[in-house]
Amino acid sequence: MFFDKRWEPSGLDSLSTTWRMILSILITGIVGFALEYVGIEVLDVFENASPMTIYAVIGIWAFGLGPLLVLLRKSALWVPMAIVGGAFAFLVLFNHYFFMTWEFGAGGFHSTGKLWAPRIWEFREGAIFGLQHPLLIAIVAGVIETIVVPVSVLLQQLIVRRWKKPAAFSLEEETALFRDSVVGVNTMKPRRDFGFYFMRFIFFAYGTYFVYMLIGLMVNGRDLPVVGMFFINPPETINTIMKITLMVSLANLAAFNAGVRREAALLLTIGHLISVGASLGLYFAYPVNPLFPDEQSFLLSSVIGDGALLVVLVYYLIAPSQDRSLEETVDAEVRSPASSFYRLYFLAFASLFSFFTAAILYFRIAGAPESGLGAVFGGPDPLVSNSLTKYGTLAAFGWFLYKRDDMRRYMAPTLVIAFSFSLLATIIYGLQGSTVLFSRNGVPVTLPWFMVNHLIVDGGGLALLLALRRLQYHVDLQITALKPGSAECVVALHQALRESSQAPELSAKEVVRRIDEYIVGIRGRRRGLLAFPFWLVEHVFPVLLFLRPAFSVMSRDEQRWMLRRYMLRARHERVKAALPALAEFLYQIGDICHALVTLSYFTTQRSWRQVGYVEPDARERLQGEMAASRPPLGVDAAPLPDGPTGGTRPSNRNGERLLSPRTTAVQSASRIPSEVDYCIIGSGAAGGLLAYRLGLAKGNKDSICVLERGGYYSPQRDFSDDEMKVFRTLYTDGGLQVSRSFDFTVLQGECVGGTTVINNAVCFQMPEIARGEWGAFGFDADDLGPHYQRVADEINIGVVADNAVNARVEQLFTEGVKRYNDVLEGLGPLQPAQRNSGNFLNCTGCGLCNCGCKYMRKLSVLETYIPWAISHGVSIVSSVSAVRCEVEKNGGTQKAKSVIVRTENGGFARIKVRKAVIVAAGAIASSRFLMRSELGGSGVGQGLSCNYAVPPVVIFDEPVNAFDGLQMAMYARPESQEAVFETTFFPPGSYAISFPQYFEHHAQLMSAYPRAVNFTALVGSDPAGSVSRERDVLFGRAIQWSPTASDLNRMRKSLITIIQIAQASGAKEILLPTHPVLRLHLDKNIGDVVRMMEKIFVEKRFFNFVTAHPQGGNMMASDSIAERVVELDFRVRDCANVYVCDASVFPRGIRVNPQWTIMALASLASERIAAGE
Secondary structure (H helix, E strand, C coil), rough: CCCCCCCCCCHHHHHHHHHHHHHHHHHHHHHHHHHHHHHHHHCCEEECCCCCEEEEHHHHHHHHHHHHHHCCCCCCCCCHHHHHHHHHHHHHHHHHHCCCCEEEEEEEEEEEEEEECCEEEEHHHEECCCEEEEHHHHHHHHHHCCHHHHHHHHHHHHCCHHCCCCCCCCCHHHHHHHHHCCCCCCCCCCCHHHHHHHHHHHHHHHHHHHHHHHHHHHHCCCCCCCCHHHHCCHHHHHHHHHHHHHHHHHHHHHHHHHHHHHHHHHHHHHHHHHHHHHHHHHHHHCCCCCCCCCCCHHHHHHHHHHHHHHHHHHHHHHHHCCCCCCCCCCCCCCCHHHHHHHHHHHHHHHHHHHHHHHHHHHHHHCCCCCCHHHHHHHCCCCHHHHHHHCCCCCCCCHHHHHHHHHHHHHHHHHHHHHHHHHHHHHHHHCCCCCEEEECCCCCCCCCCCCCHHHHHHHHHHHHHHHHHHHHHHHCCCCCCCCCHHHHHHHHHHHHHHHHHHHHHHHHHHHHHHHHHHHHHHHCCCHHHCHHHHHHHHHHHHHHHCCCCCCCCCCHHHHHHHHHHHHHHHHHHHHHHCCCCCHHHHHHHHHHHHHHHHHHHHHHHHHHHHHHHHCCCCHHHHHCCCCCCCCCCCCEECCCCCCCCCCCCCCCCCCCEEECHHHHHHCCCCCCCEEEEEEEECCCCHHHHHHHHHHHHHCCCCCCEECCCECCCCCCHHHHCHHHHHHHHHHHHHHHHHHHCCCCCCCCECCCCCHHHHHHCECCCCCHHHHHHHHHHHCHHHHHHHHHHHHHHHCCCCCCCCHHHHCHHHHHHHHHHHHCCCCCCCCCEEECCCCCCCCCCCCCCCCCCHHHHHCCCEEEECCCCHHHHHCCCCCCEEECEEEEEEEEEEEEEEEEEEEEECCCCCCCCCEEEEEEEEECCHHHHHHHHHHHHCCCCCCCCEEEECCCECCEEEEECCCCCCCCCCCCCEEEECCCCCEEEEECCCCHHHHHCCCCCCCCHHHHHHCCCCCEEEEEEEEECCCCCCEEEEEEEECCCCEEEEEECCCHHHHHHHHHHHHHHHHHHHHCCCCECCCCCCCCCEECCCCHHHHHHHHHHHCCCCHHCCCEEECECCCCECCCCCCCCCCCEEEEEECCCEECCCCCCHHHCCCCCCCCCHHHHHHHHHHHHHHCCC
């Protein structure tokens, strides 16, 4: 084979991007020069006007096509060939026509035979291989120029072939591994009848004519067949553009949605009847005009062509419809004032364009041909027919949409497209100055006002349509962040992604409202971009994917086909796409949309009933203050008792302690102080504890403030079972904090209390292996011993109690670990399974730790250290962002004098600091703050590590009801400490988006919810991440992450270990969180699959990287470590009174849940900071 398979490794992969670019530029330039040399010197086909032209051409080949081939090197070869051929064919036409001068006479425009400037090149005798027509010359020349692409690619591959590395596995092996895990493509292909192909024929017939017309206008081809008349009358040319756009859009809608085909055919029929009638009338009413002798033949051919289409179109009006019922729509036609105004708009629209249609007839019949509208609508007659068709069809649109409320969501986009094209053409013509046309008598007429008026009419009509449409959505659907098109896209996506058995049409309105509320409610710099993926899916991707109509107006079957065939493809399918880079982008956007729509639906009560989830307040065992039994007993929803005492709560006879609600009642909001002694940035595990300890140590003699970017919430008032609400209020970036490459998600809290509010409260002390690693950096972990104990006493850290742990999950995991130890594969022997320890107070096991504990059973910083600190005079300032420190130099040292903060309303304030600034904002935010403050040296933001969360879903034959019980209750660890294996489970929303499963496979995943549990691996990483110093528009200072080979090896072994634990526990099936999801049936021999996993899972693209435990970034170490940022006394190395204390100071990740260690470290830091004044 001459060419390498583009999806397999080649020698070019061994080169850096820079060297690939250099090689491509050199080879492509040489091949381009050779082609030009053969054409000029050998075949004598053409000659350049200037000797310098050849160098410009070589430059275009080298620096134009060369980088393009690098960009498209994994694409199908025909893609760059098509780009080159099309571009060069256009350039040939442009070179031929652009330099010609013209004169107007009988028959239209004619060349004067003179050029206003020399052409760039000339073909010998004006021909190529005997072909003289410019169109044929352009086509042949374009085809010849494509030769450069395959020759250049082949030469590049031959040159670097010696460096080609063999693939670790073949694409066929990858495909075979995931074959059963991916929904088959052909199973979702829609049936397409004659109507589809007929409407697509209309679409491409009009579309081809439209493209030909645009090319002719762009190259100034005034003697091209048919095109010439468009130069005679620009206003009517614009009308023709809009008329064609209307017909194209209607035909495309009818093709891709059989449910509205009859209605679209009606409007197409009206348009073609007008066209045929106008053409016949003009043909018979007026004699041949010697200035435009081709008019008559064009009118007659138009009658024949449009008449033939009419015959078939009429059939669709009288024949029984294949789908008489429309898909369920989500129009809010409740006759609100907004709805009424929107409806009346179409009545006015119809009346106005009916008047315009009649006016055109009048001016063609009785108007003065040399002035005003008489000149505009006086000819050429084919364009007059097009104008009548345009305005008549628009009038029909108006009347139809005035009567048919249900059709507006389908037809309004067609009007928007048509008006947009018309406006664009009007603006382009208007920029050329006064409009000049030639009347039917051949007299030039200047119309300085026409384009302005045309812009006002069409632009005003479009603006009013868009405004009223948006107002209706705003009022009737309460949509504020999403535009109407994006809102309709959300509805369509929801109905397409869900199976019919899930009745998505019943929940569509709720889904779109919830997504809109989510976008409005989240914080973060990218919140304004969250609607953008839906806009792309609605308007851009359908056009890219073979010229489809807007996504929301297609039928459900066509929507599902587009999603599965092009957007939600597995990786082994994407690499074979014609444009793999585009396929990858389509997948990323499709996956984002799937996640948002899916999360929105599976956080509704309707979906909970479908999957078998019972919210805590409805569980029988949780009707009292304390749990009545161990989970999962009493998991069924509790009925309301009969009798006069129905609905009363059982009395609490156990005498257990509970937090008083006033403990977490939000204190009166503190104002931003002008001056403090201590300013603490961050209120999480470290910041909250530091505030309390400093407040306790200093009493009221020193002023202390805590700055928190998130809000200050009260658990009982503000926390909710609604995951989507929780994500937007309590999580950084609404739970969408991702790396620059979008393949790594970092979950952190953003509220008073920080991540402790939404974590699982799991508490481990630092393992011995981590203590040894920290010792290498000069930190003695034994110093943390008494602080671990003090923190444990303060927030009640202990082994979780019976009433919190799901008994069935405990039994299955314990047995699985015990039986696994008889196999001793994966990561080797595990310690016996045992319950986690955590900071709880009489936890009832509601299973909603990640939503914040509205029952106040998790003793997070919000419930403990924050109110304790407030009682000692500490002020909590929420919803503000610490921007940077202002420092002053005193000799060779620096000292912070103030902190600049940004307020919730966007203003700025300065807080003067008398003693110290303490940065405790977490691994990511603390690094960014130090960078903005230009403190800490070059090591800031470097060496990030984490615990990767790898949560396979394990499915059993019988119900487990893992949602009823503590989310993270059991664990087992290998002796190597390379991972921690834990039982986890999620509420339906998080569970639904935790795996890239789609369509029926996702429905199967959700139907298994009561029988499922997560056996999760927590895998410690190498320090492979960083926070970028360079800022960009999208991310600011982005998170960057490149997992090491050791990371991937540990993750792969952890997955194999979990598979074996699951099989040993009696599970029937396991789903691995890979890309794509790997589904294994555990009742079969899986040895071959495990061996294939060992072979294939060596690349990061197969893994889904998520962490809630970012660590490092601002290394704390002794003076001997040059890259340190923080000294062992927690002081930033280059500033006397700025301290850092949070997970960012970890010199290496600790491999277990870090909360307890962070708190112990903060306890130690509080002593050292207080002593270091």
